[in-house]
Amino acid sequence: MRTDLSTASISDALDSLGIPGQLHGIGALGRGQRAVGPVFTVTYEPVGETGGTVGDFLDDVPAGMVMLIDNAGRTDCTVWGGIMSETAHARGIAGTVINGTCRDVAVATAVGYPIWSASRFMRTGKDRVRVSAVQAPVTIGRAVIDPGDVLVADDDGAVVVPAARWDEVVDIAQHVDRTEQAIVEAVRGGATLAEARAAHGYHSLQSQKERS
Numbered sequence: 001m002r003t004d005l006s007t008a009s010i011s012d013a014l015d016s017l018g019i020p021g022q023l024h025g026i027g028a029l030g031r032g033q034r035a036v037g038p039v040f041t042v043t044y045e046p047v048g049e050t051g052g053t054v055g056d057f058l059d060d061v062p063a064g065m066v067m068l069i070d071n072a073g074r075t076d077c078t079v080w081g082g083i084m085s086e087t088a089h090a091r092g093i094a095g096t097v098i099n100g101t102c103r104d105v106a107v108a109t110a111v112g113y114p115i116w117s118a119s120r121f122m123r124t125g126k127d128r129v130r131v132s133a134v135q136a137p138v139t140i141g142r143a144v145i146d147p148g149d150v151l152v153a154d155d156d157g158a159v160v161v162p163a164a165r166w167d168e169v170v171d172i173a174q175h176v177d178r179t180e181q182a183i184v185e186a187v188r189g190g191a192t193l194a195e196a197r198a199a200h201g202y203h204s205l206q207s208q209k210e211r212s
């Protein structure tokens, strides 16, 4: 499951296959972060007057998985904080991707726990949200994510690859990588950008293709 492929190359591979796996609006907390692994999904919903909390599921998440938390893009209260970052880091969880908000950023930074989120804000989700589903499918934008799909996240954001398409996507993403490297080398060797791109088919790398 490990890969050094960038989210950019994987995104181009997904585009070429017509799979919408890019998680728009979710950005990296810090520079140089990276996470790869099968997703463990958690969905939140608003609560009324009382009740609700965040994070009680964390003891059940296996090491090596990436948390994918959907709070419907809500930015006025958290679904993740520093105690959770400390705990997830100690448990060997690979990272957390949040369609929503986190707090205690300094703690995540100090322990080196990677987080991607829609925003940062200090108001807690305790008494404001509750978990409505664990390990159920999640929809973020056009991406439909099943538990166990593969999430890759880096400086450019997060993409999810359907588990059954992983090998195919990796093959194409590696081709994208090799092609882009060849273009860079051609330019370093004196070619114009237009020449290098034309020679290596740059403009259609991400285009949907007929495949047999």
Ligand SMILES: O=C([O-])CC(=O)C(=O)O
Pocket (backbone or CB within 6 Å): 054, 055, 078, 079, 080, 081, 082, 083, 084, 085, 103, 104, 124, 125, 126
């Ligand atoms: O209320 C929250 O967002 C949770 C929190 O601060 C923590 O885990 O430290």
Ligand SMILES: [Mg+2]
Pocket (backbone or CB within 6 Å): 081, 082, 083, 104
């Ligand atoms: Mg806290």
